[in-house]
Amino acid sequence: DVKVTQSSRYLVKRTGEKVFLECVQDMDHENMFWYRQDPGLGLRLIYFSYDVKMKEKGDIPEGYSVSREKKERFSLILESASTNQTSMYLCASSLGAGDKKYNEQFFGPGTRLTVL
Amino acid sequence: AQSVTQLGSHVSVSEGALVLLRCNYSSSVPPYLFWYVQYPNQGLQLLLKYTSAATLVKGINGFEAEFKKSETSFHLTKPSAHMSDAAEYFCAVSDLGNEKLTFGTGTRLTIIP
Numbered sequence: 001d002v003k004v005t006q007s008s009r010y011l012v013k014r015t016g017e018k019v020f021l022e023c024v025q026d027m028d029h030e031n032m033f034w035y036r037q038d039p040g041l042g043l044r045l046i047y048f049s050y051d052v053k054m055k056e057k058g059d060i061p062e063g064y065s066v067s068r069e070k071k072e073r074f075s076l077i078l079e080s081a082s083t084n085q086t087s088m089y090l091c092a093s094s095l096g097a098g099d100k101k102y103n104e105q106f107f108g109p110g111t112r113l114t115v116l
Numbered sequence: 117a118q119s120v121t122q123l124g125s126h127v128s129v130s131e132g133a134l135v136l137l138r139c140n141y142s143s144s145v146p147p148y149l150f151w152y153v154q155y156p157n158q159g160l161q162l163l164l165k166y167t168s169a170a171t172l173v174k175g176i177n178g179f180e181a182e183f184k185k186s187e188t189s190f191h192l193t194k195p196s197a198h199m200s201d202a203a204e205y206f207c208a209v210s211d212l213g214n215e216k217l218t219f220g221t222g223t224r225l226t227i228i229p
Contacts, residue, residue: 004159031215040125042206042221043160050215058216090159096215103148103210105217107159 003027004108006091012114019078021111023091030096032074033105034058034066037088049074050096081115088112118143118209122220130228135194137223139181139207142188149190150208150217151181160206166190177201202227 007022025032031050035043035058045058047066055066063085067075074093078085089112092105123138141147148167152160164175171183177200181192190207204224208217
């Protein structure tokens with residue numbers, strides 16, 4: 001089974017802090033994604049990466065950056081956390097490449113971030 | 117551009133009753149469609165997917181969905197609700213060559229004992 005893990009389930013940070021959210025997948029997937037989930041808004045794509053060191057902005061990239069130095073790891077960075085970034089953050093991965101046609105994504109358990 | 121509409125942000129059904137969660141999509145090309153389930157404090161888990169084979173798709177936990185091109189719908193059903201079905205359900209769409217999924221806003225399903 002594909003396993004996607006996220007470094008923290010719950011995180012509390014202060015306004016202005018730099019925040020790192022880490023995601024690791026163990027199935028050699030090409031694609032990795034970061035979403036934020038808010039009540040009534042569903043999942044919104046922040047960034048995605050289709051290869052090491054490659055990234056593409058999603059629908060709401062403002063205030064975020066990402067890093068993918070190794071295939072299995074995709075990090076989301078909040079350079080200066082703000083209260084409006086309090087949310088649930090979900091990481092996902094998909095096979096890509098040869099299985100591009102189905103695009104099924106596998107999700108981690110999520111990180112609930114609170115910015116005070 | 118693709119989009120997904122889930123009618124009803126909250127649905128309540130009695131235990132043993134039919135579950136019907138609605139999903140309509142818009143896509144300029146034949147889509148791939150997915151239903152995901154999210155239990156409290158967990159990530160999303162794939163329930164089922166439509167990939168242009170059979171229009172009636174069976175998933176896990178007794179759920180199924182029917183792709184109706186004429187109605188641009190992909191509604192999720194289960195004949196008899198169980199207490200363990202209480203969760204949030206998301207419909208998503210993508211198309212060939214597009215690595216990204218577009219998600220609906222979700223439907224929270226409550227089961228009444």
